[in-house]
Amino acid sequence: MKKLFALVLAMMLMLSAAALAAPTEDRAGNPIELKDDMQKLVSLAPSTTRVLLDMGLGDKLVAIDTYSAMYAPELSELPQFDMMTPDVEQLAALEPDAVFITGMSTVDGDSPFQALMGLGIQVVIIPSSSSIAAIQEDIRFIGACVGDEEGAQALVDDMQAQIDAVAAIGETIEDKKTVAIEVAALPYLCYAGGETYLNEMIELIGAVNAYGDQPAWASVTEEAAVAVNPDVILTAIDYLPDPVDEIVNREGWGEVKAIADGQVYQLDSESANQPNHNIVKALWQMAEAVYPEAFAAADEAA
Numbered sequence: 001m002k003k004l005f006a007l008v009l010a011m012m013l014m015l016s017a018a019a020l021a022a023p024t025e026d027r028a029g030n031p032i033e034l035k036d037d038m039q040k041l042v043s044l045a046p047s048t049t050r051v052l053l054d055m056g057l058g059d060k061l062v063a064i065d066t067y068s069a070m071y072a073p074e075l076s077e078l079p080q081f082d083m084m085t086p087d088v089e090q091l092a093a094l095e096p097d098a099v100f101i102t103g104m105s106t107v108d109g110d111s112p113f114q115a116l117m118g119l120g121i122q123v124v125i126i127p128s129s130s131s132i133a134a135i136q137e138d139i140r141f142i143g144a145c146v147g148d149e150e151g152a153q154a155l156v157d158d159m160q161a162q163i164d165a166v167a168a169i170g171e172t173i174e175d176k177k178t179v180a181i182e183v184a185a186l187p188y189l190c191y192a193g194g195e196t197y198l199n200e201m202i203e204l205i206g207a208v209n210a211y212g213d214q215p216a217w218a219s220v221t222e223e224a225a226v227a228v229n230p231d232v233i234l235t236a237i238d239y240l241p242d243p244v245d246e247i248v249n250r251e252g253w254g255e256v257k258a259i260a261d262g263q264v265y266q267l268d269s270e271s272a273n274q275p276n277h278n279i280v281k282a283l284w285q286m287a288e289a290v291y292p293e294a295f296a297a298a299d300e301a302a
Contacts, residue, residue: 023144028125038097038146044083045102046071047274048126051142055151062094071270088115096121098145103127128275130216132197135275155277162280166204166287169294173206177231177290180210185237185246189225193218197279205287226256232290233258238269265289
């Protein structure tokens, strides 16, 4: 019996150690070596910055990217770097334990951070995930990197609870409206297609993505966009002063059902565009815009 107890205890300790071990690969599959005690972090990806902030680790950030500063003004005093063309020498001078970047910073395999890695600075790549499940894995990965798995899991658990609450109502929706989420305005129209977490969110609320049969990001002509004729248009654009006004006043769009019926709405761009736990905020906005009778009271309760 004592031998059995010792064996079980040893296995439990091994499993615990494995759970607490830092990742040896980043989310792009590159080998990484992380310190046990991560004290100085650089985040050059707004979605990662938000995860670290909401885990209560803002005090460990020693630098951010310029977009993170836009979405997190409380960090505006930190040194800021362009995520595509960073000043490698200034970054290295900060002596960070890790630099988190997005897949956007590595175009065609050519990374501007190669020189930084050559200086012995650990660069951790987290490509922009296209599914909700992958986003949740990203959050857990960040938690594992910084030694706070519990904090990361708490974000994931709350996120999943919100998703489940929306899905439960979405399953009862019989009026399947068609929804288009615009991510780029004229003259370069682009909509969220089928291989995106935004598509999953449309389906969760009980609607149908008007561009669900298109690639991840559907670039279309103006004529094609008008012909799609969605019931609802949602915009996640943040570079225009009034994206909704721009849509409803487009010449030749007056007969589009969403515009004719006054069903054009703005989503919070940070929540909709950044693949992290805060997509649930955009999910509730989407649900209330498309099916207000079904979701408004539920959001207040949640």
